[in-house]
Amino acid sequence: xxxxxxxxxxxxxARDLHVARGERAVLREVSFDAPKRTVVALVGPxxxxxxxxxxxxxxxxxxxxxxxxxxxxxxxxxxPCTLRRRxxxxxxxxxxxxxxxxxxxxxxxxxxxxxxxxxxxRALREAGLDTSFLDRAASELSGGERARVAxxxxxTRAPELLLLDEPTAALDxxxxxxxxxxxxxLARDGLGVVVATHDLAFAADVADRVVALRDGTAVxxxxxxxxxxxxxxxxxxxxxxxxxxA
Amino acid sequence: MSRPLAQLLASAAFVxxxxxxxxxxxxxxxxxxxxxxxRAAAQLAVVGALIALVFRVPALAIAFVAVMVLTASLTAxxxxxxxxxxxxxxxxxxxxxxxxxxxxxxxxGAFAATxxxxxPTAGILIGGAMLATTLTGRxxxxxxxxxxxEIEARLSLGDRARDALAPLTRRAIAGAMVPLIDQTxxxxxxxxxxxxxxxxxxGASPGTAARVQLVVLLTLLLVQLLSALLTAELVTRAATxxxxxxxxxxxxx
Numbered sequence: 001x002x003x004x005x006x007x008x009x010x011x012x013x014a015r016d017l018h019v020a021r022g023e024r025a026v027l028r029e030v031s032f033d034a035p036k037r038t039v040v041a042l043v044g045p046x047x048x049x050x051x052x053x054x055x056x057x058x059x060x061x062x063x064x065x066x067x068x069x070x071x072x073x074x075x076x077x078x079x080p081c082t083l084r085r086r087x088x089x090x091x092x093x094x095x096x097x098x099x100x101x102x103x104x105x106x107x108x109x110x111x112x113x114x115x116x117x118x119x120x121x122r123a124l125r126e127a128g129l130d131t132s133f134l135d136r137a138a139s140e141l142s143g144g145e146r147a148r149v150a151x152x153x154x155x156t157r158a159p160e161l162l163l164l165d166e167p168t169a170a171l172d173x174x175x176x177x178x179x180x181x182x183x184x185x186l187a188r189d190g191l192g193v194v195v196a197t198h199d200l201a202f203a204a205d206v207a208d209r210v211v212a213l214r215d216g217t218a219v220x221x222x223x224x225x226x227x228x229x230x231x232x233x234x235x236x237x238x239x240x241x242x243x244x245x246a
Numbered sequence: 247m248s249r250p251l252a253q254l255l256a257s258a259a260f261v262x263x264x265x266x267x268x269x270x271x272x273x274x275x276x277x278x279x280x281x282x283x284x285r286a287a288a289q290l291a292v293v294g295a296l297i298a299l300v301f302r303v304p305a306l307a308i309a310f311v312a313v314m315v316l317t318a319s320l321t322a323x324x325x326x327x328x329x330x331x332x333x334x335x336x337x338x339x340x341x342x343x344x345x346x347x348x349x350x351x352x353x354x355g356a357f358a359a360t361x362x363x364x365x366p367t368a369g370i371l372i373g374g375a376m377l378a379t380t381l382t383g384r385x386x387x388x389x390x391x392x393x394x395x396e397i398e399a400r401l402s403l404g405d406r407a408r409d410a411l412a413p414l415t416r417r418a419i420a421g422a423m424v425p426l427i428d429q430t431x432x433x434x435x436x437x438x439x440x441x442x443x444x445x446x447x448x449g450a451s452p453g454t455a456a457r458v459q460l461v462v463l464l465t466l467l468l469v470q471l472l473s474a475l476l477t478a479e480l481v482t483r484a485a486t487x488x489x490x491x492x493x494x495x496x497x498x499x
Contacts, residue, residue: 059489060398080490085404095399098413108403150399157404 008072011035011192012087012161017056017066019049019216026052027063030218032211036160036192039183041203041223043196043230044213050196051092053213054163057194058087070161088159092166094150096138101129104138105153116156123155126186128178143170151179161192168202180205200227300361307361311348311368315341318376326383326481328391328495335480339379343472344371347465356461370441370462371469374426378470381422382477389414390485391495398492407486415478422474430463439463 012034019027026049034040034057042050055061057068059080068075075083097104105123109116121131127148138149147170154162164183168176176199183193183206197203203210203223210226212219219226247255261283268275300306318340323333348368357363390397393414400410433439434456441462445455485493 058402060401060491062489062491081404081406084402084490089402091395091399091402093395095395097396097399107400108405153403 009033009035009069010071011038012057012194013069013072014053014057015067015069017053017063017068019052019056019061019063025216027056027213027218028216029066030213030216031066032218032220034161034192034194037187037190038208039187039193039195039206040209040211041195041197041207042211042213043198043200043203043227046198048213049216050198050213051165053218054089054165054194054196057163058084058089060084060089085157086159087161087163088154088157089163090147090150090154090165090167092169094143094146094170096141096146096149099138100134101136101138101141101149102134104149105134105156107153109156119158120152120156123152126155126182127152128175128182144172144175147171147175147179151182155186159191161194162186164193164195164197166197166199167195168197168199176202177205200230203227297361297365300365304361307364310361310365311345311372314369314372315345318372322376322379322383325380326387328387329383329481329484329493331480331484332383335477335484336379336383338480339383339473339476340372340375342476343469344368344375347371347469351461351465366441366444367462371466374466374470375473378422378426378473379477381425382418382474383481385418385421386415386478386481386485387495389418390493394492394494394496397494401490401492405490407490407492408482410492411482411485415482419471419474419478423471426467426470430467433459433463 013032014034015031017027017030018025030049030053032040042053044050052061056063057075059068059075062076070078070083070086097107102120105120106116124131124133129145129148129152133145133149138146141149147167151164151167167179167183171179180202183195187193187208193206195203195206204227207223209220210223210230212226212230261279265276265279268279296310300310315337319333319336322340323336326332326335329335345368348364348371351357351367352359352364357367397410397414400413401407434442439459439462442455442459445458446452450458487493
């Protein structure tokens, strides 16, 4: 695959990731690049392995074979906690931890500094929330508000890359558009974003590149082409090196 | 009528009455009631005979206590079957606190070092440790199955696996201890605890019975807290995977 030509990517690079669950291969030799300043959309039907792939990128899941590189360095050699602070993941269900929005967003910042406080306010704004939210109980928020708090929580750690798993699942169209604009702005500011979504309109809105997953195999390329193919139920989405099966 | 005969007749009549009542009310419970009664009779007869033997041969007391620990561990272990090494976890979490407490009580002379005093005391402490281990273990296993999203959210924010599990283990320990503390708080008001009843029926003065019961209850509180803490620690170790990951029971897709 052309996208996987070099290992010296400024950002994340997946190389030949293979994950099996029992007899079934969830990911088959998946390779793609997710450079900084770029939004990569992972598209594919549910069960295609999108979440597993994201979890491999921050090592919540250890692939059976293959490597994930961060700035050219094998992530298996990094301290997992450091890796996860550099590569933030917002899961499919936005989990609110006990306490206020402030406690959620500042989670894990022991003794927040003035710089942290500034970042916290900025992260909230970027996620589309204002500071009036800070003292609300996280458990009382709506689904859309939770999604935004989870995004702000990840951004407060100033990650270099951000992995978003179905960020629009709980949101109405207007909020989804706001999140799309946020993601674009973050990428312009230098963040690398990998967003797993089955929402093709959202993918078309945000993505510089698209990686289509089907039966655990990845095809990457230009958004328009791949999204059109994904819309056609993937019939024409095949790896370049593989002949269409009869 | 002799007293033993009266006791046997009364209990047999009562259980038959219960079975008949259940049958008349079509509760479909008569069979279970009778089987439970028969099992209890057989078990107590065997235990009575065994303890009589142990009282004559004190060395057997050690084997008897070992069997109690083993049975308690199998019961508690089965409640956390989903975890690797569940039985080993249960043995340690029950035996260490319960047997240490028995050792301390014997060493300072709180109880006579005879089978007659040791076996019931060990039995109560082992039973209490089993309850604490079972309650804590079950909550932890449930948390590892239903609370995976929260644990993984914490891991994704850069927590160590141990730190990501800490809120779950604290909730499990607290949740397990609340009913045990309630039980201690209501002792003598709502129920007369077993030790007290046994001693009074056996001819001890109510004052003596109350004192011994208090020693047992207060010892139990520490034993049960230690069992709960030990269960949480051992489950945390069993659920922590290399690379700061956590074993998810009922893995997400």
